[in-house]
Amino acid sequence: MRTDCLIVGVGGQGTILASRIVGNAALSLGLDVRGSETIGMAQRGGSVASHIRVGGASSPLISPGGADVILAFELCEGARALPYLARDGVMIVCDRVIQPYSSAGTGGYDAAAVMEGVASAVSRLCVLDGSYIIEHCRVKCLNMAVIGAAVALGALPCSMGDIERTIDARFDSRRSDMNKNALRVGAELAKSYKKQ
Amino acid sequence: MEEKRAGEKRLLMGNEAIALGAIRAGVSVATGYPGTPSSEVLETIAKERPEGVYVEWSVNEKSALEVAAGAAIAGERALVTMKQVGLNVASDPLMSLNYVGVKGGMVVMVADDPGPISSQTEQDTRSFGQYAKIAVFDPSSPEEAYTMIADAYDCSERTGRPALFRPTTRVCHSYSSVEIQKPLPRRHSESFRKDGGRWVIFPRLAYANHIKIEENLVRLSDEFSSYSGNRLTGGGRLGVASGGVSWSYVMEAASDIATDFRNLKVATVPFPRQLAAKFLDGLDSVLVVEELDPFIERELIYLCGRLGVKVDIRGKLSGDMPPAGENTPAEVRRAVRSFLGEEEYAVRDLRDASALNLPPRPPVLCAGCPHRASFYAVKEASRGRKAVFSGDIGCYTLGNASPLDMVDTCLCMGAGVAMAQGLNRAEPDAVNFAFIGDSTFFHTGIPGVVNAVYNNADIIVAVLDNSTTAMTGGQPHPGIGRTITGEPARKLSIYDVLASVGVGDIQRVNAFDLFAAKNAAARAIEGKGVRAIIFEGECIALSGGNKTAMSVDDSKCVGCGVCVRELGCPALSMEGKKASVDGASCTGCEVCVSLCKFGALGGDAA
Numbered sequence: 017m018r019t020d021c022l023i024v025g026v027g028g029q030g031t032i033l034a035s036r037i038v039g040n041a042a043l044s045l046g047l048d049v050r051g052s053e054t055i056g057m058a059q060r061g062g063s064v065a066s067h068i069r070v071g072g073a074s075s076p077l078i079s080p081g082g083a084d085v086i087l088a089f090e091l092c093e094g095a096r097a098l099p100y101l102a103r104d105g106v107m108i109v110c111d112r113v114i115q116p117y118s119s120a121g122t123g124g125y126d127a128a129a130v131m132e133g134v135a136s137a138v139s140r141l142c143v144l145d146g147s148y149i150i151e152h153c154r155v156k157c158l159n160m161a162v163i164g165a166a167v168a169l170g171a172l173p174c175s176m177g178d179i180e181r182t183i184d185a186r187f188d189s190r191r192s193d194m195n196k197n198a199l200r201v202g203a204e205l206a207k208s209y210k211k212q
Numbered sequence: 213m214e215e216k217r218a219g220e221k222r223l224l225m226g227n228e229a230i231a232l233g234a235i236r237a238g239v240s241v242a243t244g245y246p247g248t249p250s251s252e253v254l255e256t257i258a259k260e261r262p263e264g265v266y267v268e269w270s271v272n273e274k275s276a277l278e279v280a281a282g283a284a285i286a287g288e289r290a291l292v293t294m295k296q297v298g299l300n301v302a303s304d305p306l307m308s309l310n311y312v313g314v315k316g317g318m319v320v321m322v323a324d325d326p327g328p329i330s331s332q333t334e335q336d337t338r339s340f341g342q343y344a345k346i347a348v349f350d351p352s353s354p355e356e357a358y359t360m361i362a363d364a365y366d367c368s369e370r371t372g373r374p375a376l377f378r379p380t381t382r383v384c385h386s387y388s389s390v391e392i393q394k395p396l397p398r399r400h401s402e403s404f405r406k407d408g409g410r411w412v413i414f415p416r417l418a419y420a421n422h423i424k425i426e427e428n429l430v431r432l433s434d435e436f437s438s439y440s441g442n443r444l445t446g447g448g449r450l451g452v453a454s455g456g457v458s459w460s461y462v463m464e465a466a467s468d469i470a471t472d473f474r475n476l477k478v479a480t481v482p483f484p485r486q487l488a489a490k491f492l493d494g495l496d497s498v499l500v501v502e503e504l505d506p507f508i509e510r511e512l513i514y515l516c517g518r519l520g521v522k523v524d525i526r527g528k529l530s531g532d533m534p535p536a537g538e539n540t541p542a543e544v545r546r547a548v549r550s551f552l553g554e555e556e557y558a559v560r561d562l563r564d565a566s567a568l569n570l571p572p573r574p575p576v577l578c579a580g581c582p583h584r585a586s587f588y589a590v591k592e593a594s595r596g597r598k599a600v601f602s603g604d605i606g607c608y609t610l611g612n613a614s615p616l617d618m619v620d621t622c623l624c625m626g627a628g629v630a631m632a633q634g635l636n637r638a639e640p641d642a643v644n645f646a647f648i649g650d651s652t653f654f655h656t657g658i659p660g661v662v663n664a665v666y667n668n669a670d671i672i673v674a675v676l677d678n679s680t681t682a683m684t685g686g687q688p689h690p691g692i693g694r695t696i697t698g699e700p701a702r703k704l705s706i707y708d709v710l711a712s713v714g715v716g717d718i719q720r721v722n723a724f725d726l727f728a729a730k731n732a733a734a735r736a737i738e739g740k741g742v743r744a745i746i747f748e749g750e751c752i753a754l755s756g757g758n759k760t761a762m763s764v765d766d767s768k769c770v771g772c773g774v775c776v777r778e779l780g781c782p783a784l785s786m787e788g789k790k791a792s793v794d795g796a797s798c799t800g801c802e803v804c805v806s807l808c809k810f811g812a813l814g815g816d817a818a
């Protein structure tokens with residue numbers, strides 16, 4: 017079974033770390049992993065995407081209509097990735113809004129309209145409350161909260177324990193606890209989420 | 213350490229795989245200059261720090277290549293890393309080194325960037341290799357890169373010439389599970405032998421070696437026909453030829469194609485002609501899938517002419533494939549299916565986001581970036597003047613975006629300082645600023661300043677010193693006082709360099725002190741000749757900027773929007789009728805504070 021997972025967000029939100037954690041967790045289960053990152057100028061606040069392909073893909077990139085799971089750290093970036101979602105794919109999107117800079121200052125998009133568009137396009141959707149996440153873990157750990165939600169919903173080919181072990185192997189105990197806490201916050205949010 | 217890990221599967225980024233592959237192959241001297249998408253190779257070697265391996269960030273690609281060349285003629289295995297435009301800087305020594313030759317294996321790793329995603333050009337290092345008569349290895353994935361770099365060392369040593377190794381962005385920055393292998397047996401390295409002039413390039417020697425080079429290319433083309441990186445599979449009367457990451461896209465497309473077709477993978481320059489002749493034999497037509505130059509396509513057309521066979525070769529030259537930009541798996545799938553007469557691959561009910569009118573999200577200078585402050589100060593000081601702002605390569609190129617709009621030119625590393633001189637010759641009544649970052653200054657900026665002083669130019673050199681090579685991820689350089697491995701190094705002062713080459717008026721100013729920065733710019737504008745301002749302020753991505761975030765006092769903010777409109781700081785926005793600071797991203801640089809005439813922006817006070 018192959019799982020193609022796309023992680024999207026704004027440069028600086030930690031998509032690369034998130035994909036490495038998911039990738040290494042899958043690798044620890046003996047699964048074949050391949051993927052691709054956005055590294056370079058776009059990391060300065062541009063749109064970024066990490067592709068993770070578990071279970072024997074030949075190319076590092078997911079094609080439109082091919083993502084079984086999309087994890088979006090920001091609403092507009094989640095919407096931008098819609099064409100990539102497979103017909104019966106799952107999308108987990110954090111409702112945090114980061115407006116791209118516009119000199120008018122009022123921001124470039126209408127969050128409510130975009131949310132409505134996403135909700136009507138995706139039936140298997142889970143929206144995470146970004147302000148709740150930021151209140152309960154650091155803004156830097158938002159990436160782990162979204163992963164926690166994805167694992168809780170069974171959208172990734174690994175368990176909470178696999179992810180936790182991967183985190184433990186990567187960080188010192190303080191940062192490891194911070195990240196694992198974020199996983200739990202995300203998992204709880206996902207479990208309590210009911211699509212309106 | 214690698215010995216212990218042998219057999220273990222690791223998730224490696226392409227650049228990490230290349231680094232570990234080079235270590236496995238026994239590299240002992242590794243040099244380079246950072247450049248996306250190549251930088252992580254040297255960083256990985258520095259992090260692993262295997263015993264007996266010397267690694268350095270050189271001041272530029274030319275120096276990097278020359279250091280490695282010295283080591284290689286003394287018999288060491290050397291590695292040089294750079295991005296494709298870096299090869300332009302290093303091409304002078306590389307062209308000649310191929311004539312002189314090497315003793316130890318020398319691999320020049322040059323990362324190409326189809327798209328381009330983070331580069332000025334879409335040049336193809338395979339074409340460079342052809343022009344320079346140097347063998348090129350073109351890996352298709354991280355796992356292939358891991359072992360292929362050892363083949364490149366082997367080739368270099370066997371031929372006594374440097375070899376190029378050119379992954380593309382989608383190999384460098386993709387990752388996959390790679391099985392770590394045992395280190396290759398260590399070669400015995402001897403010390404430098406003078407060999408009666410063998411290492412001194414004179415016309416007579418160049419002529420003699422040119423003959424050897426040509427013979428060598430013919431031999432390599434034969435050898436590469438049975439090289440494992442070049443592969444021929446499948447059957448039928450239709451063929452697809454590809455290389456690099458495009459080959460993986462072809463393989464993916466092939467997974468649900470019923471038609472049998474001949475599949476040629478090409479990973480080398482010189483072109484494996486015997487293998488390609490086998491591929492062409494009995495075919496009606498061929499689709500070539502590659503990025504950047506139509507290298508494989510041209511070689512196949514040439515070979516058809518040589519062999520006198522009539523095979524229809526389709527690709528970039530025939531207009532079947534796009535001439536520029538990077539390939540995507542979806543486009544390759546479409547092209548391959550239509551070429552093979554397969555039904556179009558339709559993804560049903562593709563979701564469409566176009567109705568949502570999503571705004572583009574271009575990269576921006578970070579909240580609290582010192583460059584924003586410097587640009588703003590110069591902008592203010594030159595208001596009402598005819599001024600041209602030359603830029604250079606680095607994060608500060610982003611200063612071209614509105615509202616700053618402070619970068620009028622950008623060409624290549626170090627070009628801004630000399631271009632400003634030319635612009636000023638054409639338009640002597642303009643004030644010409646040349647913005648250049650600290651790492652770029654050391655890379656190739658200094659000769660431009662020397663040229664300006666020598667030729668009595670009238671320009672202002674504005675060094676944006678943020679104490680790092682920011683765009684590529686924060687590498688140290690000669691002005692930092694630390695090497696790639698963290699050892700202390702003599703810290704070169706940009707001020708002293710400028711003073712020693714004869715720049716008369718040099719000012720140093722804290723970039724975040726808007727008032728002082730503006731005054732410095734105003735003074736420079738009134739001056740004549742070559743003068744300089746060094747704007748000092750640490751890159752926020754490095755320092756973290758752990759100061760208190762600003763906030764807006766709603767009772768004072770009149771909603772004029774000046775702070776938002778003028779600075780372009782991503783932490784500032786208008787929320788309804790009032791300005792608002794995003795506490796999570798504001799670094800507390802306080803540059804916006806002085807912009808508000810009503811005192812609405814501030815620390816805890818506001």
Ligand code: SF4
Nearest residue numbers: 578581607682751752
């Ligand atoms: S990384 Fe540093 S130099 Fe680059 S935009 Fe951010 S603060 Fe500025």
Ligand code: SF4
Nearest residue numbers: 580781798801802804
């Ligand atoms: S202090 Fe002002 S200019 Fe500086 S980062 Fe914060 S909002 Fe941006």
